[in-house]
Amino acid sequence: GIGHQTASSSDCPAAEKHSQRQADKPAAGSKAAPGPKADAPAAHESVVALTDANFDNSVGKGNWLVEFYAPWCGHCKNLAPTWDKLPSVAGGKFSVGKVDCTVETGIAKRFAVQGYPTIKFISGGRKVYDYAGDRSADAFKAFATGGYRTASATDFPAAAAPKKKATPKATPRPADGPEPSYGSEVNVLTDSNFDSTVASGTWLIKFYAPWCGHCKSLAPTWDELAAAGNKFGVAKVDCTVETELAARFDIQSYPTIKLVAAGQVYDFNGGRTVEGFTEFATTGYSSADSIDVPPKGTKAKAPTGGNGGGNQGCKTCGNPVPDVVSLGDRDPEKLSVWELKQILRAKGLNIKDCREKADLVKRVLDTKDIPEDANVVELTDEDFDSKIAKGDWLVVFNKEPCDECKTFAVRWGKLATDLKSSKTLTVAKVNKATSPEVVARFKVTSFPSIKLISKGKSYDYDGSRTLGDLKYFASSGSKRTPGTDVAERGSVPIPEKAVATTAEGSDVWVLTDETFDDAVYNGTDAWLLEFYAPWCGHCKNLAPTWEELATAAKGKFNVGKVDCTVETATASRFGIQGYPSIKLVAAGQLYEYNGERTIDGFTQFATSGYKSATGKASPGAPPAASLKDE
Numbered sequence: 001g002i003g004h005q006t007a008s009s010s011d012c013p014a015a016e017k018h019s020q021r022q023a024d025k026p027a028a029g030s031k032a033a034p035g036p037k038a039d040a041p042a043a044h045e046s047v048v049a050l051t052d053a054n055f056d057n058s059v060g061k062g063n064w065l066v067e068f069y070a071p072w073c074g075h076c077k078n079l080a081p082t083w084d085k086l087p088s089v090a091g092g093k094f095s096v097g098k099v100d101c102t103v104e105t106g107i108a109k110r111f112a113v114q115g116y117p118t119i120k121f122i123s124g125g126r127k128v129y130d131y132a133g134d135r136s137a138d139a140f141k142a143f144a145t146g147g148y149r150t151a152s153a154t155d156f157p158a159a160a161a162p163k164k165k166a167t168p169k170a171t172p173r174p175a176d177g178p179e180p181s182y183g184s185e186v187n188v189l190t191d192s193n194f195d196s197t198v199a200s201g202t203w204l205i206k207f208y209a210p211w212c213g214h215c216k217s218l219a220p221t222w223d224e225l226a227a228a229g230n231k232f233g234v235a236k237v238d239c240t241v242e243t244e245l246a247a248r249f250d251i252q253s254y255p256t257i258k259l260v261a262a263g264q265v266y267d268f269n270g271g272r273t274v275e276g277f278t279e280f281a282t283t284g285y286s287s288a289d290s291i292d293v294p295p296k297g298t299k300a301k302a303p304t305g306g307n308g309g310g311n312q313g314c315k316t317c318g319n320p321v322p323d324v325v326s327l328g329d330r331d332p333e334k335l336s337v338w339e340l341k342q343i344l345r346a347k348g349l350n351i352k353d354c355r356e357k358a359d360l361v362k363r364v365l366d367t368k369d370i371p372e373d374a375n376v377v378e379l380t381d382e383d384f385d386s387k388i389a390k391g392d393w394l395v396v397f398n399k400e401p402c403d404e405c406k407t408f409a410v411r412w413g414k415l416a417t418d419l420k421s422s423k424t425l426t427v428a429k430v431n432k433a434t435s436p437e438v439v440a441r442f443k444v445t446s447f448p449s450i451k452l453i454s455k456g457k458s459y460d461y462d463g464s465r466t467l468g469d470l471k472y473f474a475s476s477g478s479k480r481t482p483g484t485d486v487a488e489r490g491s492v493p494i495p496e497k498a499v500a501t502t503a504e505g506s507d508v509w510v511l512t513d514e515t516f517d518d519a520v521y522n523g524t525d526a527w528l529l530e531f532y533a534p535w536c537g538h539c540k541n542l543a544p545t546w547e548e549l550a551t552a553a554k555g556k557f558n559v560g561k562v563d564c565t566v567e568t569a570t571a572s573r574f575g576i577q578g579y580p581s582i583k584l585v586a587a588g589q590l591y592e593y594n595g596e597r598t599i600d601g602f603t604q605f606a607t608s609g610y611k612s613a614t615g616k617a618s619p620g621a622p623p624a625a626s627l628k629d630e
Helices: 055-059 074-089 105-110 137-144 194-198 213-227 243-248 274-282 337-346 357-366 384-388 403-419 436-441 467-480 516-521 537-552 568-573 599-607
Strands: 063-069 095-100 118-123 127-131 153-155 202-208 233-238 256-261 264-267 377-379 392-398 425-431 449-454 457-461 483-485 527-532 558-563 581-586 589-592
Touching (some): 055 063, 055 095, 063 074, 063 137, 074 095, 074 403, 118 137, 127 137, 194 233, 213 233, 213 467, 256 274, 337 357, 403 425, 403 467, 425 467, 449 467, 527 537, 527 599, 537 558
Parallel strands (some): 202 233, 377 425, 392 425
Antiparallel strands (some): 063 118, 202 256, 527 581
């Protein structure tokens, strides 16, 4: 591991300064891709954290490949090792940057970022090109050094002018009075008029951000709802302006819909249609849980503890924070009331009669054996076609092992619970291990993947994984996303199960995300593993020794290697931060190797030396009792 090697074997960190950079010369007669101006600074040697303060000055000169990301995003975490080492393979031709969209919300708005990670190439602060290729270092470099010329370009967006506060449109009236006249337009609520407006009557309120794509899509429906002349008010709060209101109501993502009536607040989680909103605002909310309207000046904070795949970030910028909570192996007594309620709600369990924390704790303990995705329908190769023949199906495709799939299952279960009353939509799951044919038919290669299946068409989802965005896709994805025909059963061959292999003339096992667990955990032999990157000089130097070791170790232990620039999921699971990293897996335990990189040193450690070292459970390993004894 990093920090444990001797000075003479200094490893390559993920953002190592690659000392042997030479710009590739264009072939004779070819046209070189536009590069930085003559007076532009040289490309940066590491990833640059771009902020509102330095963004325009940085990307205004030279060529930049920029990742727009969120710290909580699993795909962003998987991409991190590749992104960190990208400057070292850029050959000085372009700089590499990253923007934390949970902090730099202004930049995210300017570039209309709606999913993570989003990759864009910016040329000289003039043109912007969207990247949609493979997430490998070679693919990124190819795009940034000329491939972008085949993509559509947009003009570099100017920084937004300072915002002016919206002019209130709500009609002022006394706090206590007759049923208000709601009008036929959407009421604009601000910090100054909010309480007086919602003091009487029933109000359905949209908390939104002007830059949010889903908010823009909802706007015509929201206007139509207001014009329908219902017996409730329709209003909106611009959270980029009314930050106090956004914090007060703990707004976690955009758009968020809440109903306020008689001093109570109800969350809306249904389909975003005029009919759905009307039903909820007239009678539906009466069967939902509610809380008191938070008093003015309240600063809601994200709850601590397990977050089920969310984050605990910004409360006013609209970036996701925990919307589901998993119990895991934690003590319910130590959880907050909010967390206990979230755990029970995710399973669709009633909490109205739980008046004290002790009641919630008891119910959590009594129902802990109920799966968190109990309301999710599992589809198999045998029953898939007969079930999807009727209605719409929102399906997540999982595989095992997949840490991200396990984490996401909690949120998927909460989604199924929230939508179980739908008469037309079912939330389901498909597991690759038990339904390989379905996975092949839908050409699923990354997990978890989400698709909406409706009337013989399949619609891919690539947005954020907040409950709000998932529900919006469930209600309108078939209208806003291009669909493809569902392949008939038997029309697509099922790929053979991937197995670990060795290259011709080599005894080193090449391990991938697909083959790692079956190879390493399906037996009793120990595995000595090299986690490497093809560009790493130290890895190249080790390669001959590693090949010789594999031949010498036959019959004693296995020798394998993992290309971390390709097998990013495995690299992430094992927390690889530098190359090469040498680890031993034996009997489900993981041991770090920090000795000399010689055949004798490796052999001694893999056969007996590791027994005096401290190990820990290897990621994805089954319990020791279940390891196969062959």
